[in-house]
Amino acid sequence: MSDTQLKSALDTLKTTGVRITPQRHAILEYLIETMSHPTADDIYKALEHKFPNMSVATVYNNLRVFRESGLVRELTYGDNASRFDFVTTKHYHIICESCGKIVDFHYPGLDEVEHLAAHVTGFKVNSHRLEVYGTCPDCEEKATKLQ
Amino acid sequence: MSDTQLKSALDTLKTTGVRITPQRHAILEYLIETMSHPTADDIYKALEHKFPNMSVATVYNNLRVFRESGLVRELTYGDNASRFDFVTTKHYHIICESCGKIVDFHYPGLDEVEHLAAHVTGFKVNSHRLEVYGTCPDCEEKATKLQ
C-alpha cells in the first residue's frame, strides 16, 4: 500500500517534469513509511547513513518541491522547526503540548466555517488550518504519577 | 470602551504582581487601539518616537509577560514573525495569502471537534487553533483587473 503511494507520488513528479533523483526518492520513501511528522533535520539525520554527503539544503529544497507539487504538507510552528506530512487523506492534527507528539484524527471538513468566513469578510476562501492542543495519554500519566 | 479595556488589563497585571512600567503601558495601549495584528517589530517602530531608547528585547519580554497573563495571544506563522492580538472576545482569523492582511470573524466554538479529537486520540484537550486562508477583496480586485 505504501508502495503504491510512492509510485503515485513519483508519477506526479514525473508528469510535472521534476527529476527523480536518489535523494528525492529516499526523502519521499521516508516520509511515506514513517508514522511520525518529521522535521527537515529528522529527515536529514535519518538518511545520512544512506547519503553521507547529502546537504541539509537538499532536504529543504526538495521538501519545497514536494510541497509545491501538493505531495507534502508543511506544518509550521512559530519559532520551532516545521514538520512535514505526506498528504494522503484529509485529516487534522492534535498536538501534545508536553512532548510535542502529533497524532492524526479525522473530522468531516469544516465547510461551514469556510462559508461563514467568506460571507462575513468578503474573502475568497481557499483553505483552512485546524489544530487541537492538549496532553497525550503518556504525558498525562507521567503527570499524575508525580503527584 | 478601549479605555476600560486598558484599565482592566492594567488591573489584571497589578493583581498578578507585574509592575506597570511606561513601556508596558504604551505597548498595551498600542495593542488595544490598533486594529491591526502587529508584529513585535511593528510595535517597536510604532513606539520609537515615544521611547527612543527602548530595546526590541523589551517588546518581546513584555509581550511574553502579557501572553502569560492571558492578555495577549500570539499568532505564529512558521518562519515569519509572530503577530500579537489583544484578547477580547473569542474569534478566529482569516488571512489573505496575497497581502498578509488578517481579519477577525466570529464562529461558535468548535467544542464538537475538541470532544471528538479527545475521544479518538485519548488526549486531554486544552485548546484549538483554527485559521481560514484566502484572498481579501482588495487583492481579489487587483487580480481580476490585471487580466
Place this chain on the structure above:
DNA sequence: TTATTTATTTATAATCGTTATAAATAGTTT
C-alpha cells in the same frame, strides 16, 4: 558518441526573528 544546455546537489555563508546575558536603571521594601 560527444558537446551543450539545464537541473540538481553540495558546501558554505548569510538572514532574520527571537532569546540569553550582563550591566545599568528604576522601583520596592526594610
Place this chain on the structure above:
DNA sequence: AAACTATTTATAACGATTATAAATAAATAA
C-alpha cells in the same frame, strides 16, 4: 538611606531556513 528585586537596555548568540556559487549529474542537440 540601604538593600533587595524587577525591569530595561545593549549586545551577542542561536537556530531554522534560504541564498549563493561551484561541482556534479542528467537530458537534449549536434
